[in-house]
Amino acid sequence: MKKFVNDPKNFVPEMLKGIALANPDTLKYVPEYNLIMRADAPSHDKVSIVQGSGSGHEPAHVMVVGKGMLDAACPGDVFAAPPMEYVLETAKLVASDKGVLLLVNNYTGDKMAFEMASELAEAEGLDVRTLFINDDVAVQDSTWTVGRRGVAGNFFVMKAVGAASEQGADLDELVRIGEKVNSVTRTMGIALTPCTPPAKGSPLFQLGDDEMEVGVGIHGEPGRRRAKLVSADEIVDELLGAVVPDLPYASGDDVALMINGLGGTPISELYLLYGIAHEKLAAQGVTVGRSYVGEYCTSLDMAGASLTLVQLDDEIRALLEAPAEIAYRVF
Amino acid sequence: MKKFVNDPKNFVPEMLKGIALANPDTLKYVPEYNLIMRADAPSHDKVSIVQGSGSGHEPAHVMVVGKGMLDAACPGDVFAAPPMEYVLETAKLVASDKGVLLLVNNYTGDKMAFEMASELAEAEGLDVRTLFINDDVAVQDSTWTVGRRGVAGNFFVMKAVGAASEQGADLDELVRIGEKVNSVTRTMGIALTPCTPPAKGSPLFQLGDDEMEVGVGIHGEPGRRRAKLVSADEIVDELLGAVVPDLPYASGDDVALMINGLGGTPISELYLLYGIAHEKLAAQGVTVGRSYVGEYCTSLDMAGASLTLVQLDDEIRALLEAPAEIAYRVF
Amino acid sequence: MTTGQERVESVVRTIAETCVANETYFGDLDSVVGDGDFGYSLARGFENVLAGWDAYDRSDAGTFLQKVAVTMSGRIGGTSGPIWGTAFLRAAGVVKGKDAVSGDDLVAMLRAAVEGIKARGGAEVGEKTLLDALVPMTDTIEARLAAGDDADAVAKAAATTARAAAEATKELQARRGRASYTGERSIGSVDPGAVAVAVLAERVAETW
Amino acid sequence: MTTGQERVESVVRTIAETCVANETYFGDLDSVVGDGDFGYSLARGFENVLAGWDAYDRSDAGTFLQKVAVTMSGRIGGTSGPIWGTAFLRAAGVVKGKDAVSGDDLVAMLRAAVEGIKARGGAEVGEKTLLDALVPMTDTIEARLAAGDDADAVAKAAATTARAAAEATKELQARRGRASYTGERSIGSVDPGAVAVAVLAERVAETW
């Protein structure tokens, strides 16, 4: 394992400590519950927004806590949903008079932890609503399965409800907005290499030198199929071929296009993919009104990328354009 | 080679096209000279700032073009200084009445290209000044060598002169500021894995499963020595042990601390390193007044990180805090 | 067959120590079509249990099991925290206030755990989860107790059934949990949760 | 020994084709203590030369070489663009207006190229650059011409010297260019630029 790490069991707490030390004026780290929160939370003139998930997806979600996005993030261990108790305590710590919105990526473990926690929080008198994000088209939704996964598209839900809450929207309104953004957001990813969880110390799966995993999950879950590695052009065709017809996105649509790096892929390659996707969409009559290129929701050190489309309307566009001040910044 | 790429020879132009497509209102891509420039450049009430270097270090420098930072970046091929002609044409395209400042990382190829180009630009009547950046403590400076390399510390020079130029500083003033920032900036890096240039298709060097390269260059050049991989704590000791005594940074100093990812290392590990470095500096009486964690100057897909310190004073701090609007953004 | 509270505690200790010892093995099983953290979650969970052990209120078997449950579901994440926590919690309810556990109690505890797991995660038998080992194992225990076998023989039979059932999950397609995302590709590998049940049953039988 | 402009052009074509053919080999040499792009830079540079070939003004040998120089230094980056471009430019200056090249011209061209390289990059012989093959090779050519050898023999002797000199760079510590960053670790591997000179000299000798 080639990682910067001390004791792998302390990987997550040590990372969280680093985030707090780098942002002393704006963020607070609460070691007992493994959480990062805004130093000024709760603010009683806005709904508080919390997202939890396993760790290993940074900057999601601990690095997008701040004005205009999350009020707190409660991560679990690497790739493990947070314990129910941590979710509950996080909700209590940031509980605002206007309520708490819990954002959850749709996975079995996360779903259970958040459902248990929100039941208990309600029992304690908190006004809590929970919203599930499930943008991953790689997984077929059906009553026989656990439903689609939440992946990089969660950024758009967080950004939209974060902006709306800053503008004073109430809990019902935030749920409406979050569900709306989730409903027009679709993602699919491709892995070129596996990732290595620090505590495991070895790659999570094996991938041949000339292979890629199409539709990979952000926890290294296998995707739709394993295929021979092809050119960037063909990869974009594959991703658009899965994402575009799913909603479907149609000629005349104005979209946000995100090329998200999975952790080990340099941003140069992401921009290369972006350019190809932008042009292919334009050729289909789909206009990219807003672009996102970089790392938003990663899978540790996995080389790979995901492509997300969001159908824009005036409301969503304005919320995405609103300012935000988060730890994950450049200058 | 596991990369998103079509024909490797088109890797750089395809990336540049992607950058321009993602930023249609603010950036322009000029394929003839392989350059990215602000759409509104030149602006005659400010000095234009240009940085060139090989590609493969993204976001440096093509993704930090924009208000408050560069007016243009002219990259060469991966790891190759730009051709002299491209530097010259870039300077001409953004030439402002207040002059042009050329920023160059101190490498043989870059130095020659920029010296030739600025001679020719002056011959054509342009007011040009050139500033070399050389923050890498891994390399010993002496009259027998080509001097120290410019690495991730170049961010601080770009940011400071970019802000000052936006505030109306003239060329002499910018040179003063740039030299001052460069003189108080020191960096050292460590590689955990080699990088793979797209056109080469295989790793640039070999590193054992339990080895790291201490003092590595951002082009994969070997560093001070090869050593056994150690814990994150010990790695930070090694980096601080090289950087701190070099200026030296002393108790009572207020510094900017940057943990820069070299391309393949996830940001979670960078924050972990940041937290350790922040605390070790504090224990030495050095206060971190400003923090930078993420990718600033990479080496393709190399796993690794560099640590940079900048001695802050009121002038430098204000310039670093000034706003900027660049392609490399999050929301 | 009736056992005292000490035996309940020693079985829980065996379970805890076995999960800690099998961290890597269970993690590797979860790497095949999951995310590799099953071993880590169980090991950290039961490490917490072992660390809290001496401080647990053990006024009766039920109270003791409830403390174990709270540690698991409160402090451990992933799917396993809520699932295993709920299982222990429901089992605890059956023997609340009792300091001895009869054969009938044991079967009722396991049935309660199974119902709790189903309620919490929405899974049924045949969907490739730990239920596919736990339910047949419980059936065997019930049958052997009814047939009058002694505790040792019951434990051995339970282990044999759990192992066979865990191996048989290889043929199943996952419909719950992370493995379900892979659809047909989940066929061909065993379910880590079911194998964990088999390993634990074997270890309990060995140390009876 | 005097050769016509056609021979000058055919030597340049041999150089160009040999650099294109050795892209991977030269790149691998540059990976040892450099950044691996030496082969790529030369190959792309000389591909440009070959692509521009038919359009080049070739009114005389000097003009032709100047066009080659401008292509190399104007369009090719890295260290090699300016270094090789300057070398061709200085050589071009010696034969400007001439359409035949004498033995003395050849030596003067090589000396001019060497001076240009030194001026551009600040290197001296012994600092582990292509100069360490180019200078001894030029000495040999001058000596063999003075001794009255025919062109073929001169070319073969040049190649032999260049190869030996390139191999000898192994013993040197790099003081210029990217390899110099490694200090003593640069000892033990050959300089890519010097080896390129040797390969080109051998190929020119073979195809004379």
Ligand SMILES: Nc1ncnc2c1ncn2[C@@H]1O[C@H](COP(=O)(O)OP(=O)(O)O)[C@@H](O)[C@H]1O
């Ligand atoms: N819905 C469910 N109900 C019961 N057990 C489940 C369910 N989903 C998964 N499991 C069990 O949990 C095991 C995986 O646990 P764990 O690795 O902690 O989950 P994850 O990492 O997917 O959140 C599986 O092997 C399976 O036996």
Ligand SMILES: Nc1ncnc2c1ncn2[C@@H]1O[C@H](COP(=O)(O)OP(=O)(O)O)[C@@H](O)[C@H]1O
């Ligand atoms: N200052 C210099 N003067 C002359 N030749 C040099 C100098 N520095 C390096 N070289 C030659 O250039 C070769 C490397 O070229 P190239 O790979 O293009 O450079 P880089 O990638 O380091 O910019 C070296 O093998 C050496 O022969």
Ligand SMILES: [Mg+2]
């Ligand atoms: Mg998990």
Ligand SMILES: [Mg+2]
């Ligand atoms: Mg180079």
Ligand SMILES: [Mg+2]
């Ligand atoms: Mg798992």
Ligand SMILES: [Mg+2]
């Ligand atoms: Mg090179």
